[in-house]
Structures are given as C-alpha cells and as structure tokens.
Amino acid sequence: MNKPRIWGGLPQINCNTPLNVYLRSVFDALPSLIFVVDEDIKIQEYNAAAAEFLSGKRATILKHRGGEVLHCLHATDVTEGCGRAPFCKTCVIRNSVAEAFKGSRISRRRTKIDIIRDGHKTELYALITCSPFMISYPTAIDSFSGLTSSSIFSRTLPA
Numbered sequence: 001m002n003k004p005r006i007w008g009g010l011p012q013i014n015c016n017t018p019l020n021v022y023l024r025s026v027f028d029a030l031p032s033l034i035f036v037v038d039e040d041i042k043i044q045e046y047n048a049a050a051a052e053f054l055s056g057k058r059a060t061i062l063k064h065r066g067g068e069v070l071h072c073l074h075a076t077d078v079t080e081g082c083g084r085a086p087f088c089k090t091c092v093i094r095n096s097v098a099e100a101f102k103g104s105r106i107s108r109r110r111t112k113i114d115i116i117r118d119g120h121k122t123e124l125y126a127l128i129t130c131s132p133f134m135i136s137y138p139t140a141i142d143s144f145s146g147l148t149s150s151s152i153f154s155r156t157l158p159a
Helices: 020-029 047-056 066-070 086-090 094-102 151-156
Strands: 033-037 043-046 106-117 121-133 138-147
Touching: 020 047, 033 047, 043 047, 086 094, 094 106, 094 121, 094 138
Parallel strands: none
Antiparallel strands: 033 043, 033 138, 106 121, 121 138
16 A cells, blocks of 8 residues: 655645545644634634644643643633633633634634743744634634744744
C-alpha cells in the first residue's frame, strides 16, 4: 500500500481525499491561531498553529474558556473565571465573539492580551477576526493574526 506523500509536513490532498480530511488539512495549514468557540468562548476546536502556541493536551483545551486556556491575566480576577471579571466587559475577543453570535463579521480588530507565561506577565498584540459559523450548533470562528509580544509592532498593526 502506498503511503500519502508528505509536503511541508502535510498529507497530499487530491480529489479522492475525504472531505473531513481535506477540510482539516486546510484548517491546519492556516498560519493564524484559529479557534472554534461557543458563545461563552469555550473552545470547541482549534488548528495546528493554535495547538503549537498553547502546547497543552486537548483535554485541557477543549470545552474550556479561551482566557483560561490562554492564561489571560484577568481569567483569575474572580472565582467564576474567564469572562466574569469587570475587565472582561471590555475584552475585544469576548465582545467580537458576542457580535459574531449576533450575525456580524469582525475583521482585524486590534487588541492587547495580557497573559501569564512562565510565571511572568506578557503583553501580546493581535488582530482579532471573528465570524459566525454553524455546525450542528451555533459557533464562532475566532482568528488571532499578527500575534507578537512587541509593543512597537502593535503600533504598526493595520486597523
């Protein structure tokens, strides 16, 4: 039996490839961090770039709120967790997902994300894109692009 050819670490896709394998390959080929989330920002699925960034086990990522998984500084402000602290009312990610659930498409909205990484506060800058998406239940696709820890870069990100 011939094994599929590998190019750039990805399996070769052709017209005989099952649709789910094809779509997963496209999803994982995207260089931006992509998350499929529910209305409470609980991660339903994520792509290879997000997996590399998160470096956790799927069981600790899936069905958990994005702020908890990303180690957002504000996810522990209150005992209820991500999305419940006063700061969360101004969270660009949470507000973008809320707008997507109302049918809007959000494109390249600038944000700064304060996370805890290796025990230290780190500021990340990103462009957030979010769109409504229906599988068997309503979800949103949330994309983080231009992710950097440089504040100089954050001022040059296009709006």
